Amino acid sequence: MHRRQTFRIPLASGQVLTLGERTLVMAIVNITPDSFSDGGERLDPGVAVADALRMVDEGADLLDLGGESTRPGAAPLPADEEWRRVGPVLEGLRGRVSVPISIDTYKATIAARALDLGATIVNDVTAFAADPAMAGVVASRGAAAILMHHRGRSSSMYDRAVYADVVAEVREELAVRLSEAEAAGVPRERLILDPGFGFAKRAAQSMETLAGLSALASLGVPILSGPSRKSFLQLALGDRPPAERVWGTAAAVAASIWLGAHIVRVHDVKAMVDVARVTDAIVSRTALSQTRI
Secondary structure: OOOOOOEEEEOOOOOEEEEOOOOEEEEEEEOOOOOOOOOOOOOOHHHHHHHHHHHHHOOOOEEEEEOOOOOOOOOOOOHHHHHHHHHHHHHHHOOOOOOOEEEEOOOHHHHHHHHHOOOOEEEEOOOOOOOOOHHHHHHHHOOEEEEEOOOOOOOOHHHHOOOOOHHHHHHHHHHHHHHHHHHOOOOHHHEEEEOOOOOOOOHHHHHHHHHOHHHHHHHOOOEEEOOOOOHHHHHHHOOOOHHHOHHHHHHHHHHHHHOOOOEEEEOOHHHHHHHHHHHHHHHHHHHHHHHHO
């Protein structure tokens, strides 16, 4: 068990996101035809808005909206099409939810427009590497940002899944991205790190990265873990479609919390809220018992 540090992240809205007192659950709201697990389910903005509201009712602490699939092999999406997908959903949620909204994009223009419509967090799977204007948008708007470990683009990421020590290299590369974000004007107090399971990592490498999650704690920023329904779970489960990996996801979410994750990003909100609450209860009592020894 890794004892989590508590962080208070200021958001663009003036809200403060408290991390560490309990695990926060981020709900995945994919507005895409081709995401690996739920592509095509929410292309109708009304459906996407209804699903997002339901997820908040089920206990989601944050919503993560994305209009472009970044699964391995996915082709880049033009910005105008990405906005055509996410813009109406942001409009539909405006004033209807109190939880923070994250925009899952690597394009600065999309991030800026989403922040204008109430998003307060930018979740960039390239850690500001794809668009040199992204850091400036985040810095100027006072937004928080999630920096995910990656190598290459979706179409070629597996070609770069070569590591001598995957945990150490993921940590080192995230440390570089963290420093570069700070140099670009984004304060460390607004940054969150994601180890990027499945991104430029084979199944065994993703599993090893999850097992070594606590190594990221020394970087001094909160950790987001996103194992939900991902293919690396088949290393233990065998060949199963994404919708049948919920119990495997539950185990990975519990392990993530035990190893120090502050946020878990999930598809199955109601079930994973239960997993997070029970794991938090065990972690808190374990910590208490250790102080008595």
